[in-house]
Amino acid sequence: MTATEILFWFLSALALFSALMVLISKNPVHSVLWLIVVFFAISGHYILLNAQFLAIVNLIVYAGAIMVLFLFVIMLMNLNNASEPQRNSLIKLAGVVAGCLLLMVMVSAVRSAGEISHSQATSDGGIGLIENLGTVLFTQYVVPFEISSVLFLSAMVGAVVIGKK
Amino acid sequence: MIHLLTIDWLLMLEKLILIAIIVMFSLLVAMYSTYAERKIAAFMQDRIGPNRAGPFGILQPLADGGKLFFKEEIIPSSSNKILFILGPSLAMLTAMMTCAVVPWSTDLHLFNKTIPLQIADVNIGILYVFAVVSLGVYGIMIGGWASNNKFSLLAALRGASQVISYELAMGIAFIALLMLTGSLSLRTIVEQQVTSHWNIWYQPLGFLIFFVCALAECNRTPFDLSEAESELNMGYHQEYSSMKLGFYLFAEYVNMFISSAIMATLYFGGYDIPFFNEAAHTDWGNWLAIAGAVCFMIKISIFIFTFMWIRWTVPRFRYDQLMTLGWKKLIPLALANMLITGAVVLWMHK
Incomplete structure (x- = not known):
């Protein structure tokens, strides 16, 4: 396994894990912080694709500006577990069905795109410079x-x- | 460009040693900045300053550090413990990260190898600095919020909104400079200044805006509203004790050192030796690189002194004055500077 592959798997695992933690965390401030970790992992992927400019702009705009405003709002509203509205089970079920459908669409899109993108990924790909x-x-x-x-x-x-x- | 396909262990070792040296050096400079600050403050107020630990009080920073380490560590029971510890760590981390792209001098030639005195010459150097600066907010915000204290939270919000506001003017001042240099790499910007004139001659207004913003980004007086003890008791680090407090205070000095280095790099020729033609003395070899590094350090020291000079001369702004200065004065000024620079660049090229 080359260094690029190791980094790729590490960053992918990090991105997925922290994306899950955004959803699972009870505390909204923790969710925001995990989301920042997701942005860092995605920026790492951009660097692996030789797109340093996109990587750094992703950090400046999302991690550096937008998430600060998110954190601002959440800190000022002082949300906690008790104030989170409890939804009934029908809406939860609908959410699960909708999420699964979205996952299916995405998986099929990735499967059909897999063949095309392979040739581009192996070229030097300087478009991100x-x-x-x-x-x-x-x-x-x-x-x-x-x-x-x-x-x-x-x-x-x-x-x-x-x-x- | 870093080769990611095969791990070059020798390169990795070389870089690790370089990183260790530069980080140690930054910490050392920051340590003695605290001493310098106290001595300069004493001089300006007609006092003597620290003079007990060692000759001229030169061991005072060590004594301060030792004291902080041995103090009792208190984590408030109502605080969010993980974030409470994460706050000062992030403040220190973001302060140290910027030194990765600063070119400290020309290449060294040791053991038949060329060793660049720069950790990473990335082609987006300035944007990297900008990104790290914009991440610096989190240390203050997380620490202030996790303390679960209303004064800390208020100070954290103040500090964060101040940093966000002044980032804009700083970014626009950057853009005007980039139009002239045509490159984002800090090494290229310095090389251009070595062969030609320093950028301060082309961008005096841009430098002034950048300097004011740097003061604000470092939370230095007259912009230290997040530490306004008269209104907020002590600021965002009120609940902190021991070395966690030390990290917050220390990060400010590291930030000051790094932002002085960035200003010297962008506007004052970096490691360029003034009134001296480097190209005619290439036979000096490594000595030229060392002389360049020393010259760079002198420039940085002058900036650090200016920071301290301002701190002990100018009183603190009021919060609305701070926002008015940032949004209604500096940003329009920076925009005008950018437009004029753009017009001149376009006109000169035709």
Whole structure:
């Protein structure tokens, strides 16, 4: 087993374990912290795919900014086990069925995609490096890129307007 | 680029030794920063300062450290124990992590091998620094929340919102610098400054914004609102005792050292020796690398001194003043700086 494989299996196990812990943890603050571990594991996968830029942006945006705000809100609301609403068993059953269906869709998608992606994974895959990503974003996909940035701007303005009320 | 396919044990050993040396060195500098802080404070207030332990009180940091280790360790019974211990550990970890990408000097040549004095020359160096800085919030937030004390929680929220606010202006100041350098690798940025002028000549406003943000990110006066003892008793580490408190206090000094190193790297030429042509003296070999490292340390010391000078001169801001400065002054200023830099870069290239 090469170092890459060892790292891959370690990161995958870590990602799955901490994703499970996000769901299982009783304390919402623990859930948020486990979610941060998930983001770290996924960033590790990006680095294995030679996409350092994506890895670091994933950390800056998700672990460094969004999860801090999550933690902020949860700390201020001071949630605990008692205040969590108890749902009835019918809704729980529906949740289980929906989750299983989603799992099936995902498994079938991965199975059919397995053949195609194999050839790409073995190439050097420099698309995640910042030069290549920037070139592609600002030439091939410049219109969707700009439109999404306008969307972000309008969301920010909207948040400020709601906050001012 | 790190070869992950086969493990090069010799490289691994070399890197491990380098990491150990750099971490030890950062801790040593941080240790003596506490001594320097007390001496400078004493000088500015016309006192003598620590002078009992050893000649000129030079063993004072060791005495302080020993005292912290032997103090009774108290974990409040109403606290969340795991997170209570995790808080200071994270603060220390994130403080130490940044030194991985700082280029300390040019390559050393030892035992027929070229040893770069940098742990990892990743091509996204600056973004790595930025990511680690943004993770630094967690140490304060987790510690403050896990203490289960309202003053700690308030201080943690203050500290976190301050760090988040000043990160934005810092990031925009970074972008203006990146437009000039065209590279995210810290090693490349330093090499450009060695052959050309220092970036401070091109980005004076950017440096000023960066410096103010660095003060805020390190929770130093005048931005030390999360430790405002007049309003919050002691701040986010109120419930901490023994070495866990020591870690929080120590992390601040490590942060100060590393952010001084980053500022010297980005704007003041890193290991470049001023008024000296390195390219004409390549026959000096390893001595040139050592001279560069010494020069880098002098630059860092000047920055650390400035941090302390500010601390003992300027009073603390009020919280609304802090937010106004961050959001309504620094961010528009940084944006203007970025736009002007972009326009000039575009105009010069045409």
